[in-house]
Amino acid sequence: MSERKIMQEQNMQIVSARSRIIRGCVKCFTYAFLILMAAVVLFPFYWMVISSLKSLEEYRLNVPTFWPRKILLSNYADAFTTASLGRLFYNTMIVGVVSTLLSLVITVLSAFAFARLEFKGRDAMFGALLATMMIPGELFTITNYATVTSFGWMNTYTVLIVPFLVSVFYIYLLRQNFMQIPNELYLAAKVDGTSDLKYLWKVMVPLSLPTLISITILKMMGAWNSYIWPRLVANDEAHRMITNGLRNAFTETTGDVNYPVQMAAVAIVSAPLFLVFVFLRKYIMAGVSRSGIKG
Amino acid sequence: MVDSKQQWKAWLYLAPAIVLLLIFTVWPIFNTVRMALLENYSGLKAAAGMQFELGFGNFVKVVQYKRFVQCLKNTCLLCVLTVPISTLLALLVAVALNSIKFLQKGLQTIFFLPYVTNSIAIGMVFAAMFNIVGSFYGTENELIVTAGIINNIIGFFGGKHINWINYGSSYEANMFVMVVYIVWNALPFKILVLLGGLQSINKQYYDAAKVDGTPRRRVFTHITVPLLSPMLAYVIITGFIGGFKEYTSIVGIFGENMGPPDDAGRLNTMVGFIYDALETNSQGRASAAALILFGIILVVTLINNQVSKKRVHY
Secondary structure: OHHHHHHHHHHHHHHHHHHHHHHHHHHHHHHHHHHHHHHHHHHHHHHHHHHHOOOHHHHOOOOOOOOOOOOOOHHHHHHHHHOOHHHHHHHHHHHHHHHHHHHHHHHHHHHHHHHHOOOOOHHHHHHHHHHHOOOOHHHHHHHHHHHHHHOOOOOOOHHHHHHHOOOHHHHHHHHHHHHOOOHHHHHHHHHOOOOHHHHHHHHHHHHOHHHHHHHHHHHHHHHHHOOHHHHHHOOOOOOOOHHHHHHHHOOOOOOOOOHHHHHHHHHHHHHHHHHHHHHHHHHHHHHHOOOOOOO | OHHHHHHHHHHHHHHHHHHHHHHHHHHHHHHHHHHHOEOOOOHHHHHOOOOOOEOOHHHHHHHHOHHHHHHHHHHHHHHHHHHHHHHHHHHHHHHHHHHOOOOHHHHHHHHHHHHHOOHHHHHHHHHHHHOOEEEOOOOOOOEEEEOOHHHHHHHHOOOOOOOOOOOOOOHHHHHHHHHHHHHHHHHHHHHHHHHHHHHOOOHHHHHHHHHHOOOHHHHHHHHHHHHHHHHHHHHHHHHHHHHHOOOHHHHHHHHHHOOOOOOOOOOOOHHHHHHHHHHOOOHHHHHHHHHHHHHHHHHHHHHHHHHHHHHOOO
């Protein structure tokens, strides 16, 4: 009997040792896979940065170097002047800040109406709004192009801001957030004689601040990355935005291109996005996981 | 009394949104259908007071247009190639990330990085990586200065250099570069959603499987994937919708040329076709193409909903 027990225990030990080895192998494999994928994901960023620091001669070496022999910061100065990035930054900031502020006001008011106020046709209207999210933006662009032309808005900041102020998705996001705030708070405020706007500003807005921050970041990123609409309606020197400016300044993509300067420009354009990412990652991820829309 | 007061107050709050939506969203829907149904509609000619007949001519012309067929082919090919690859890779990464503790947060941050980028800007980086610096004239005396980092890596492993995006490059090579870039770009969103889904799966299922001694592969196919299916369906459908609207990533790598220097427009997509038609003032044709694009997206969504109903486990 006791012999049998010992045999069993030995058996158990062998089994558990084997499973531990298997588990260890799986763990090694998992880490190897993840680190390989992470390297693939990071490589373009690495290549962008080191290329932007190389001299043109070094970039054109037959066998590329993985670290610049001599770090050359002058590429960045060249990039700044070649693409007149200063002006592009300025234009993009104006469009980004103004459109974000106005968009926030409109979104808060609409979300409040949909979440808290009773009015005829509310649910039908909200459903109709959600349905428009299915329609590809290009379908709107064709007509909007004609509309803004007839308004005389071509090549102004207005044309870059106004057509995209209302986002059904942001209204939806904020409405969901507003609905989670107990209605009792609203009724109590009503009893105290607080006006709607004051209640909205003092209670609803602070309570849904994370969502509002997410919207702000996504909207700013949208302005930074927008390409198609600005190219159609405001591609003049005075109003050109950053992405168009970058593409216009470096039209050559293949052949013998001055890549170090081009990569420096790309790095400058990417840098603000990285800073936002480093400091506000939480809000971006929260907003993004619910959208599926880039920017 | 209170009710009617709430009524007009609600409309007051909604007023700015409604006005803007009427001008920039509702009117365009009707107008696009109108323009698509007017034969050869053109904004310029309409401004000059020309009248147009009603008919389906725009749709017929668009479908018969050789360029459109090429655009449709490119778009569909990119969708069919990139959505499964990126979904599978994202699933593997998410499952792997979910199974580790050490370095999880750091790796998660790295995998999300491509999301916060400018698709034109990073497209230019990819172009630099695949580009062969030198002069190509489609003749014998080609001058290669440096073959680019990707070709050098291929060469390091003993492979032959490939002309990816330069003068005289093949359609397959171009497509390969686009697929790599689009998958790279699509991964972060998919990983984020799938990892979120994995983390919300009840641990009891895994504990039960452990008690029963279920092998890993069975746990993956019989617990993880079914419980993750709503997220998978979501990621696939948004992937397809995004794929059908592909445009800027191609501009990022190939520029406005939408193809290698010797074959402009070879990689053009549906969206690119719409903008080309718009720029040549053929609003009728552009509208017809936009409605076709909408139709495709609608059909894909409906098919996905049907499949989801049967397959997705909630």
